[in-house]
Amino acid sequence: MDLTDTPSEASFRAEARSWLEREVPSPELPSGDTREGFALHLEWERKLYEARWSVVAWPEKYGGRDATVWEWLIFEEEYYRAGGPQRVTQNGIFLLAPSLFTFGTTEQQDTYLPLMASGEQSWCQGWSEPSSGSDLASIVSRAVRDEAGGGWRLSGQKTWTTRGAFCTHVFGLFRSDPESVRHHGLTYYLVPLDSEGVTVRGFGRLDGDEGFAEVFFDNVFVPDDAVLGEVGQGWRIAMSTTNSERGLTLRSPGRFTASVERLRHLADRQGATLGEPLRLRVARAWMGAEAYRLFTLGQVSRMLEGTVRNSESSLNKVFWSELDVEIQETAMEILGSEAEVDGPWSRAFMFSLGGPIYAGTNEIQRNLIAERMLGMPRR
Amino acid sequence: MDLTDTPSEASFRAEARSWLEREVPSPELPSGDTREGFALHLEWERKLYEARWSVVAWPEKYGGRDATVWEWLIFEEEYYRAGGPQRVTQNGIFLLAPSLFTFGTTEQQDTYLPLMASGEQSWCQGWSEPSSGSDLASIVSRAVRDEAGGGWRLSGQKTWTTRGAFCTHVFGLFRSDPESVRHHGLTYYLVPLDSEGVTVRGFGRLDGDEGFAEVFFDNVFVPDDAVLGEVGQGWRIAMSTTNSERGLTLRSPGRFTASVERLRHLADRQGATLGEPLRLRVARAWMGAEAYRLFTLGQVSRMLEGTVRNSESSLNKVFWSELDVEIQETAMEILGSEAEVDGPWSRAFMFSLGGPIYAGTNEIQRNLIAERMLGMPRR
Amino acid sequence: MRFALSEDVLAVRDGLRSALRAHCPTELLRDASSPDGDERVRGLWRLLGDMGVPGLVVPELRGGLGCDEVFMVVALEELGYVAAPGPLGEVISMAAPLLADAPSQQEFFDRVLAGDALVACDTGEGHVAHAQMSDGFIIVRDGELGFVSRSRVHVDPVTTVDATRRSGRVRVDGAPATLPLAGLPRAIDRVTLAVAAELVGLSARMLDMTTQYVQTREQFGVPVGSFQAVKHALANSLIAVEFARPAVWRAAASMASGDHWASRDISMAKALATDTARQVARTSIQCHGAMGYNVEYDLHHFVKRSWARCADWGDSEVHVARVAQWLEI
């Protein structure tokens, strides 16, 4: 058991820290979930890419550094520590890319990955539909074979597509076998949002940003090479992505240790007026972020030894999402009557409330934990 | 809206208070859930009866005072305030008697009620069976018609029978129609525990008392007049009783306001060493007991006006049982390393943990609240 | 003993309820977040003025309805249920009764009673809710109580989570007109109680919306309301509402009867109502899934108003500490 950096990890950390300290924009960029903010964030992504920090764990040929998981964790820790901007490209990099690496053809990888790493192409996800939220397998958007054109025709509606109004591409599931039900007969497609027949309509989120979009598909043609993996295997491929969404890749511990640091400073500003109950809540929030960090360190060790358990990522999902709400609620309480003022704290609070919902509600996660990790009977 | 006593309520309160202040045994009686303690408690019940305090709300001819519900609440408040002993006869008085008043024949009422009021007969309940806990309708103990004897033959096993090892009688449900399933075909019987074929075996409870018993029935004969209400209508009659168990009659607010008073004294004894978080928990416990009292006052007003809602008693059950746990947990935390010492506090803590389980688990109660009060769909 | 609303109170409640359900739809809340909606908001206020609502607890001799605090909490619960825009709690429970005691402000007071003037309360702690839309300000500073009209106030707009509050930071030119200080402690108690009642109304509304939503929204082939986790969350919300409401009623009765413990009872009511609103808001968002996150769906109005009101006039911890003090714990 050794929680200290190896010499090479330490030098990786030092390099990341000094670059980030120098380059992280100040003042903070406006929210990347608005049109203007998104453009500014893409400039930042370009800068990250040029210094080879945008996708550290990827192979060098795609713009990465072949970093180990430990190094990736170190980079994340330093990134949040330095107050690095939100990663508006995260849905491509953290959700689509793992599937592309596993299921994509070499041609697909060579086409998409470098442009994703540089931010020239930005991806949003097309999972949810108006009647398919937690129950993803109830997807009704369909793909019809176009033999003549050598491809597929996509129709239907996706919704809750984060930053959909600003991205260039969408990845998502469509029902390619009209006879199929539930998770059978779905295919995973990669679609440019400027394709003919695609309409994107942005709409507002609890925190006021136009962070969501509905994406309508009206007989949209995509060629055969827009299919990721095999036709009809979309569910399996998407689930591998969903797993990344829930687990480490979307919510690295550095995010929460950094949040707790901000919370400690906020508490500090109150000085002696901060009552004992709130002091203890801040300490508990710190303990929560630490516990999450320690759990993930153990998990990464298990991952590298091949002993990660089935559905373990559901533990991460429930824990980080509730921790985040607790951190933000504590901040709101410290702020008192100023809590309602629009700003980083109130926005982070509202954003945190989405955590227990997206990427599979915590209710679903708890079912999975009980059924898959504890062996409880399904009904 | 008037929360003050009327003159006649005030004089009722004064009479109860002065009698109780004079008569409540000191030091406290040993637990009534042990054989020796039970006997001492029956002496106390006799004393209550002789002063006409054992069943204040009953008609005078059965030993009561024809008290109003408000007066009954006042008596309960004063009883707990004075630290009156646990009522070991409560299962008869509060669970069986309401059914006897509604469904019993005049003869049954005349036979049982006076002896119940005086404590000469003590009743335990025979609902649960080894495989029927929350799912009461799955009862398998059976009653077979004995035409020749003019009665019934009971066989089977009841369990979790509180104070079963010390009582004289049991009331319970048996399946009188062998073809029936679930809540159909059950009949409600009144059975002396000294009947031939009855075996009672006491067993220990979390808090160490022999408070529970298993009751075995081996072809036990009971005459026709041992049936309460109509044959086959046992479920409906029992449910009317269960409703009393959940609601007001088993857990009057006076019980919790008295618990909170004790908690305040305990907190007082700590003086300045009691930290702010615990101070606030004690205040919250007080607020909880007050909220429960106020809710029940509103409920009694609705009862008298005939506007109580279906399943409202499930609200009481969940609230008082969680309140009780919270009160006792707070006490345990104040006591610190002394919490584990056997005594009134540790026993009250362990007893409180049964609250969310007995009389229908809180999980079942929440289902009922959601389905019957909010109209959520059953599955 | 009787712990139920009188016929008179029920009549006021029912009248107000039907007026609000007809004239305060959720579209009004969407409009209310920008100056363009001012006229519609003022229309609702004038309607309420016609019904006597701003002067509900003002003595009849001074032109009010002369009702007690039990009427007030029942009215505020209804106003909370529709999240009526504007500083209604502050006007009904604080500004109108205080101005009633200040003959020098008679003209403005008449406009308040008519629903023609909105009044914000500035306690000197940061920004002031409704500052952008108010015609006058109650000013509480260093144990002084004053009034000043809009013309003598600079307002810097502040964007808050509940945009319908149209908040701002306030700077007063010169000294405010002095109001009788004696009324202040009682006014602060009363406005705290009013907000507690609003929170019960807001909670009841969020619970109703969520109950309806989960019965129609299907996932996995069944309404999501058929899942036990959803049922239990909503059952807990109902329990919270049902046990907070009597505490608000009791506090109102204590205040109306001049009970020695009224302040304690009001703190208890505010604490329970605040805890309830936070719990129900969280549950409602969770049970709505992504829909609770969509500002094109109405839930967010009630959630945001709840958060704002939870922090107004002392959050739950503050009031629990006051209860502890009263009880000498």
Next chain:
Amino acid sequence: MRFALSEDVLAVRDGLRSALRAHCPTELLRDASSPDGDERVRGLWRLLGDMGVPGLVVPELRGGLGCDEVFMVVALEELGYVAAPGPLGEVISMAAPLLADAPSQQEFFDRVLAGDALVACDTGEGHVAHAQMSDGFIIVRDGELGFVSRSRVHVDPVTTVDATRRSGRVRVDGAPATLPLAGLPRAIDRVTLAVAAELVGLSARMLDMTTQYVQTREQFGVPVGSFQAVKHALANSLIAVEFARPAVWRAAASMASGDHWASRDISMAKALATDTARQVARTSIQCHGAMGYNVEYDLHHFVKRSWARCADWGDSEVHVARVAQWLEI
């Protein structure tokens, strides 16, 4: 970086696990609550003595195994899992290492290492766990550290919830033999850590028992474990255990490496382990229905031990406050 147990630690864990599962059945816990069971309890201790467990963290030069605190927490989790009777945490983590530094107590120390002598710790705060069955006492008073053997101690038995603790109030005849005071802060840290590890083991056991029970117990025609409310309660229990355990490991590693923050990490571990054990105990009782209330069923042993251990060496609030102090919050 690597956050996993070494092969050596795993070997110790597995050896101890199989010994305990063979030799510490729940029947032993039933016996352990009265003097009649003393011999069986001592039999288990001698077995553990043969394995070197009492001297686990005692230097090899002094006859121990010379293991560090990571070995210790893994061993204590196993001992907690079976709720092994007697003051094992105190002996392994406190008494044995302290006595190792006191040559004057060599004879008694040898008996401790052999599992032949049980030692209780009296910190002067009320009653002392295991006082009735112990052969010697570590005495902590007014910043002094001492040792005294059973013959010089009067014990008044105290009945506690966990009867296997055989507690008592202790009065010492004369002055105890002085032990080197320097070891005290570290000893208190170490025993706190040991108890945190025990609590993780106890929690894991309660969760396992409950998981099994709800899969076999049927109500309404289905296993109660198929109800979502039960699933979610157990999922929350598993989450608590899985996130407490790494905190205990880390605290052990901090202590083993002499880290400046070790005391803070130990307080965090004790707080999380305590919260976990309380939550899991409550959930286990609830999910067992009436069965959790029946002392003829084994769950109660683990629940009662958990409660006792939660309060030992500082409850969760105490340790959270220490963490806050370390962090200068």
